[in-house]
Amino acid sequence: MTPEVLVARVFGRNPSEIGELTSPETLPEWDSLGHVTLIIELESAYDVSFSPEETMTMTSVGAIKQALQSRGAQW
Amino acid sequence: MVPSEIANAHANMGTTDLIEALSRQPLAHASAQAVLSALSLVAPGACLQFLLDHEIDVIGAVSTRELSKIICTAMRSFTEDDAERRGYASEIMRHFLDVLSAEAAVDTLGALGIDLGPSGEAALERLLERFPDEPALLRIAIRVAQGRNDSTRLETLLTRLGLADNTPGTVAFAYRLRQLTVSAAPATVRVALVSSYTIDSLAAYVDLACRTIGVVPELYVAPFNSWAPEIIDEASGLRRFAPDIVFLSVSIDDLVPQLMQHPSAEALKTSGDAALERILTVVESFTRWAEGTPLVIHSFYSAFTGPLGILESRELISRSGWLAGLNARLTEALRTLPACYLLDVAEAVTTGGGMLADNPKLRHIASMRLPPQSLRSVAETYVRYVAPLKGLTKKCVVLDLDNTIWGGLVGEDGKEGIRLGNSSPGSEFVEFQEFLSSLSARGLLLAINSKNNPDDALDVIRTHEAMVLRESAFSAIRINWKPKPENMIAIAEELNIGVDSLVFVDDNPDEREQMRQLLPEVLTVELPKDPALYRSTIEKLPQLQTLSRTSEDRTRTQQYQTARLRERTKLSANSIDEYLRSLEIEVKIATATKTVFPRVAQLFARTNQFNLTTHRYDVGEIQRFVDDPSLRLWTLTSKDRFGDHGLVAVTLVRVASASWDIDSFLMSCRVIGYGIESTLLAYVTEQARAAGATALVGEFIETKKNAPANNFYARHGFRAVRALGSVQRWKLSLTTVVPFPAWVKVDAHDA
Known part of the structure; x- marks a missing residue:
């Protein structure tokens, strides 16, 4: 599953609505609770564990993909 | 390739x-x-x-x-x-x-x-x-339903999606979407979550778990770490929300922050005492304003072990011993308060297949404590409190025999060949039977609905040495070759309860399917294939939970058995009148007193059939009625020569004017047909006349279930004065006398 598809699933959107620039500013569902849920789902889907600093910077789909890549995750 | x-x-x-x-x-x-x-x-x-x-x-x-x-x-x-x-x-x-x-x-x-x-x-x-359980298809169907604004379908689909894919993202999505769309069904229960830590993500799971038992919740999540002011402050969001039930989870790590350090035994003791006092002060404040609203409190759980590691157990005050002591004292204190329950959080998390009660990472980044994998378990535990609150508690567990309460088929394997005993295969069934047998302590009945030769099956029940459930454990027995739904109706009739009060437990998926098709109101349990899991499956059923226990509950099986004896007498009596006299019925009528409030509340909550208005009142309201001089609340207890029925009827009457007004009149369906209801009505008319009233009025509010009470007022000389939809109003001029049934001996001792 691509990060876009996962983000779409967590927030109940169509994958076509999600792009690199999708962020809490563009997606109202992506609030603080939504962010924690997203982190939990990303960690379980890609079998990675993010540091607290990373979780704070992962505030766009592009940033999420970067963080995933830096931990060697593939999709 | x-x-x-x-x-x-x-x-x-x-x-x-x-x-x-x-x-x-x-x-x-x-x-x-x-x-x-x-x-x-x-x-x-x-x-x-x-x-x-x-x-x-x-x-x-x-x-x-x-x-x-x-x-x-x-x-x-x-x-x-x-x-x-x-x-x-x-x-x-x-x-x-x-x-x-x-x-x-x-x-x-x-x-x-x-x-x-x-x-x-x-x-x-x-x-x-x-x-039917493919999440991706369900998501597409949800999109379609959304586009069509079909909220009924949307709600069903969202529940199915949550069950099919229980991950936090999906469950949260389903919950969020529900809140954005106009609900088709109005909320039927108001649930509040109050906590010392972030518990928002639990709300989505509680919503889902409620809906799986057919309850539509309105949820309130109190603001972060404001549990004490939320409960104490009269202007708080919680008080304005007016909950039907409150779940309170306070972490001991929040109450005693020193736990992450290594406090001395003395400091531990002092801070433990202070923490307990703090939570009990808040809880007591709750019970004062919430008047019988159930409060479910998480047991104390610490994320931290003691500083000495495995050496802790050698300490005078070990960390785990200290915590266990604190929980024991909390339990004891809660027992003395009305409608307060302790929820063992470790048990809640593990019985649902969750793992831990704390997730260190989420605790740090989001002030959450419950790990996502445990949310479903905790929510399902919550629902075990919601189900009885909403009157969903069933009354009788109806069991198949072969491969359900013993292994194998008695008709083929013979009494000696079936699996039932102290080693496996067979010990699974003994364990299951032991649990079923314990259900009578909750006031639940057992019955048999099985396709067997009655002689074979009864021989096992009567004489197999490993059987736990003997004939006397069952309040109704149907062992024959008829379709099981037909037997189910007969069982309900024999026990004088609704078909919707029955739970059906059968290992055979075809029988279950037939039951679901023909009698959807029966709760048909999806029994796992492995008999080792039978017990825990039934243990977890929310619909077998009760929030209070009365002496009637404890002896209900016995009461139904004497009812069976009574039934036999009925057949041999020459006339109805002679039969009724032979029962030697005695009733006691009295104003409700504090000791019987729980039973009265239970009657108000559970009585569906002989109930003229079906108003539901809880203990707090009952207390107010008794304190109000313009109201009278009478209770009736009855017994006959076969046994004691306990408190079986209640009436609430407004006595302020010359025309007394019956607000509620209800009686347990166990005693329908003995003239007991007539006795209570005769007593009320007598009281009204003695007080100088000139008329007695009452309403019959028709429901799906109260047909047995349908002609009650007409039968006793009341005149219909008005009918509006399902509400009929009846009036009796007190120049008319309602006679006491001659076969009932009345003992009224009333102020």
């Missing part, structure tokens, strides 16, 4: 070459299918066109699994989400719908775009019948 390898192998071939290659060999051949796979990657349109052109051959020659894979790949290989792809998707749907795998179907439907169109929606319906 994976598709990419096939594609590589054919990389030098163009689309035309590939199609050419296909025509040279029979489709059933593996190499032809490899070519098709390659084609699906490089030229998805041509590939799908080929499938459509050769529909008959393809279905005959290519396995559905392989075909689904090819279609999946093709659908994903279009470079653009364009009209060509949509066109193929709808054709594929038309021709290959019934052979597609769930994954291929989802990809093809996805290619149809946001608007599926009528044929796409019809295809979706058919696919949902084949794959």
Whole structure:
């Protein structure tokens, strides 16, 4: 599953609505609770564990993909 | 070979070459299918066109699994989400719908775009019948329902999705969507979550768990770490929310922050005492304003172990010993308060298959404590409190015999051959029977509904040495070859309870399906295949939980057994009158006093059949009624020569004017047919006359279930004065006398 598809699933959107620039500013569902849920789902889907600093910077789909890549995750 | 390898192998071939290659060999051949796979990657349109052109051959020659894979790949290989792809998707749907795998179907439907169109929606319906639990299909169906503003369907689908995919993202999505859409069903229970830590993500799971038992919740999550002011402050959000039930989770780590350090034994003791006092002060404040509203409190759980590691247990005050002591004292204190329950958080988390009660990472980044994997378990535990609160508690567990309470078939294996005893296979069934036997302590009944030769089965029940449940454990027995739903109705009639008060436990999926089809109001339990899991499955059922226990509950099985004896007497008596006299019925009528409030509240909550108005009142309201001089609340207890029925009838009467007004009049259906209701009514009229009243009025509010009370007022000389919809108003001029039934001995001692 691509990060876009996962983000779409967590927030109940169509994958076509999600792009690199999708962020809490563009997606109202992506609030603080939504962010924690997203982190939990990303960690379980890609079998990675993010540091607290990373979780704070992962505030766009592009940033999420970067963080995933830096931990060697593939999709 | 994976598709990419096939594609590589054919990389030098163009689309035309590939199609050419296909025509040279029979489709059933593996190499032809490899070519098709390659084609699906490089030229998805041509590939799908080929499938459509050769529909008959393809279905005959290519396995559905392989075909689904090819279609999946093709659908994903279009470079653009364009009209060509949509066109193929709808054709594929038309021709290959019934052979597609769930994954291929989802990809093809996805290619149809946001608007599926009528044929796409019809295809979706058919696919949902084949794959009812496929999350991706459910998500598409949800989108369709959303587009159509079909909120009833949307709500059902969201519950199905939450159950099919229990991950935090999906459950939170379902919950969020529900809040955004106009609800089709009004909320039936108001649930508040109050906590010292972030518990918002639990709300979505509680919502889902409530809906799976048919309850529509309105949820309130108190602001972060404001548990004490939320409960104490009269202007708080919680107080304004007016909850029906409150769940309070306060972490001991929040109350005693020193726990992450290494406090001395003395400091531990002092801070433990202070923490306990703090929480009890808040709880006591709650019980003062919430008047009988159930409060469920998480037991104390610490994320930290003691500083000495494995040496802790040698300490005078070990960390775990200290915590256990604190929980014991909390339990004891809560027992003295009305409607307060301790929820063992470790048990809640583990019984539902969760793992831990604390997640260090989430505690740090989000002030959460419960790990996502445990939320479902905790929510399901919550619902065990919500179910009895909403009167969903069933009254009788109806059991199959073969492979349900013992292993094997007694008709084939014989009494000696069935599996039942102290070693496995067989010990699973003993363990299950022991649990079923304990249900009588909650006031629940057991019955048998089984297809066997009665002699074989009864011989096992009476004489098998390992049987726990003997004949006397069952309040009704139907062992015959009739359809089980028919037996179910007979059991309900014999026990004088509704069919919707029955739980059906049977290992056979066909019997379960038939029961669900014909008697959907029966709770048919989805029993796991493995008998070792029978006990825990039934243990977890929310519909077998009760919030209070009365002496009537403890002896109910016995009461129904004496009812059976009574039934036999009934048959031999010459006339009804003689029969009733032979019962030697004695009743006591009295104003309700504090000791009987729980039983009175239970009658108000549970009585459906002989209930004239079906108003539900809780202990707090009952207390107010008794304190109010313009109201009288009488209770009736009865017994006969076979046994004590306990407190079986209640009436609430407004006595402020010359015309007394019966607000509520209800009686346990166990004692219908003995003239007990007439006795209570005769008593009320006598009281009214003595007080100088001139008339007695009352309402009959028709419900689905209270037909037994239907002609009650007419029967006793009341005149109908008004009927508005399901509400009829009746009046009795007190010049008319309501006679006391001659066979009932009345003992009224009233102030």
